[in-house]
Amino acid sequence: MPTPGADLIRAMAAGDRDAFARFYDRYAPLVFPLVLRIVRDPADAADVLQDTFWEVWRGASTYDPARGTPEAWIVMRARARAIDRVRAVRRRGETFVAPIDEGTAAAPAGPGSDAAARAEQRQLVASALTVLPQPQREVIELAYYAGLTQSEIAERLEQPLGTVKTRIRMALARLREVTHA
Amino acid sequence: MTHEPFETLAPVYALGALDGDDLAIFEAHLPTCSACQASVRDAQETLARVTLSMPPQAPPAAARAALVGRVAERSRVRSPGWLRWAAATAVAAAAAAMFVGTWVAVRYEARLGQMARETAAVREGLARNEAALQEQVAFYRGAVEMLRDPATRVVDLRGQGPASAASGRMLWNDASGGQLFVAGLTPAPAGKTYELWTIADAAPKPAGLFAVDAQGRAVHRVAAERGVKVFAVSLEPEGGVPAPTGPIVLASK
Numbered sequence: 001m002p003t004p005g006a007d008l009i010r011a012m013a014a015g016d017r018d019a020f021a022r023f024y025d026r027y028a029p030l031v032f033p034l035v036l037r038i039v040r041d042p043a044d045a046a047d048v049l050q051d052t053f054w055e056v057w058r059g060a061s062t063y064d065p066a067r068g069t070p071e072a073w074i075v076m077r078a079r080a081r082a083i084d085r086v087r088a089v090r091r092r093g094e095t096f097v098a099p100i101d102e103g104t105a106a107a108p109a110g111p112g113s114d115a116a117a118r119a120e121q122r123q124l125v126a127s128a129l130t131v132l133p134q135p136q137r138e139v140i141e142l143a144y145y146a147g148l149t150q151s152e153i154a155e156r157l158e159q160p161l162g163t164v165k166t167r168i169r170m171a172l173a174r175l176r177e178v179t180h181a
Numbered sequence: 182m183t184h185e186p187f188e189t190l191a192p193v194y195a196l197g198a199l200d201g202d203d204l205a206i207f208e209a210h211l212p213t214c215s216a217c218q219a220s221v222r223d224a225q226e227t228l229a230r231v232t233l234s235m236p237p238q239a240p241p242a243a244a245r246a247a248l249v250g251r252v253a254e255r256s257r258v259r260s261p262g263w264l265r266w267a268a269a270t271a272v273a274a275a276a277a278a279m280f281v282g283t284w285v286a287v288r289y290e291a292r293l294g295q296m297a298r299e300t301a302a303v304r305e306g307l308a309r310n311e312a313a314l315q316e317q318v319a320f321y322r323g324a325v326e327m328l329r330d331p332a333t334r335v336v337d338l339r340g341q342g343p344a345s346a347a348s349g350r351m352l353w354n355d356a357s358g359g360q361l362f363v364a365g366l367t368p369a370p371a372g373k374t375y376e377l378w379t380i381a382d383a384a385p386k387p388a389g390l391f392a393v394d395a396q397g398r399a400v401h402r403v404a405a406e407r408g409v410k411v412f413a414v415s416l417e418p419e420g421g422v423p424a425p426t427g428p429i430v431l432a433s434k
Contacts, residue, residue: 002331016321017253018274020252021245021249021412024248024249027243028239028244029237029238030233032233032238032240033237033238034208035409042241046243046244047388049244050244050247050248053249053428054251057248057252061201063220068222068225069226069229071226071229071230072222072229075201075229075232076225076229079197079228080197107248129231130366143193143196143198147197148198148200149198149199150193150200150203151201151386152200164346165189165193165203166192166196167187168192168193168196169189169192172192172196172224174194175228175230175231176227179227179230179231179234180230
């Protein structure tokens with residue numbers, strides 16, 4: 001069954017600029033929190049968002065409804081671009097500390113409304129995963145938001161690789177259950 | 182191999198977290214297995230729903246304006262009416278080139294920026310090293326010039342007390358001053374420094390502070406002074422003192 005998102009993508013593939021604007025207005029506010037959550041810096045996040053939607057406009061004709069919803073399509077692209085950015089930043093040797101248990105971690109110290117806004121932002125974002133037990137939420141955060149691979153997560157958490165894989169599988173099963181409801 | 186391990190790998194793959202042998206094995210298996218394709222899709226949809234369950238947040242308005250402007254710019258290139266087919270083909274090729282060009286440019290800009298930063302760091306390091314080397318060369322040239330002068334004398338300094346392994350040599354010229362070479366001296370502890378004293382007939386006069394490198398060596402330039410008979414080095418509080426207070430570590434006879 002075609003969704004409004006799929007219709008917009010089809011119109012974009014035909015060169016419909018208004019469809020692009022409508023697609024952006026519909027999805028940008030939904031994926032922006034994800035991008036911000038991954039790259040942290042608001043200016044970087046805006047850049048990544050622009051790259052993502054530009055790719056969407058250029059690549060609209062490659063969208064295949066049989067392979068997933070428009071939501072999954074845009075979310076995967078946004079997440080991939082954001083992780084690219086984070087990895088580039090890490091390669092430049094700038095400080096990047098992957099999050100562990102930010103849902104319960106204290107807000108970062110520092111004056112100003114920016115820090116406070118970020119802490120608040122983090123609280124809100126973390127709430128989407130609060131249904132998971134802590135060990136499962138941790139692996140999802142490290143993989144999905146910090147872009148670490150299974151081996152990197154195993155090393156970081158000092159857990160066997162098999163445990164990491166199992167936790168990811170269980171976490172996704174649980175998330176599937178709660179988001180379907 | 183049973184199918185069970187793949188069912189664990191599929192969600193990890195969907196997260197983009199698969200690596201090593203697991204990734205190779207799964208990627209070889211995936212095109213042949215519709216069940217795994219469905220699991221990956223399913224996991225991706227779940228992650229999308231989790232993401233979209235976050236409270237929405239509007240991106241900066243400038244991002245939208247820039248994108249919409251960029252899209253409009255590309256669209257205006259389209260040529261209407263006559264020659265539609267040829268024009269459309271040319272425009273499609275141009276747009277593809279532009280897309281690839283933009284994409285490549287964005288990637289390269291990031292990479293070039295990184296390289297520029299790295300190059301600047303290397304250049305800065307070289308400049309620092311070169312300055313240090315030139316300073317050293319000037320110092321040694323000065324020492325050689327002094328040795329050419331028959332009025333220059335070499336004064337030995339002996340390690341004192343716990344610093345008995347240390348040694349020093351002062352090239353001294355009453356008219357042009359001196360150069361002190363120290364070896365075997367432990368670097369001064371935190372908050373302390375080595376201070377050189379020149380002693381003529383009266384009280385010791387401060388003749389500068391110096392630090393010792395990790396190999397226990399130091400060189401130190403001293404201003405000219407008439408009638409100096411004795412040189413001594415003592416350990417003093419950081420910043421130096423007008424008259425010696427700490428233990429003597431080096432002294433001439």
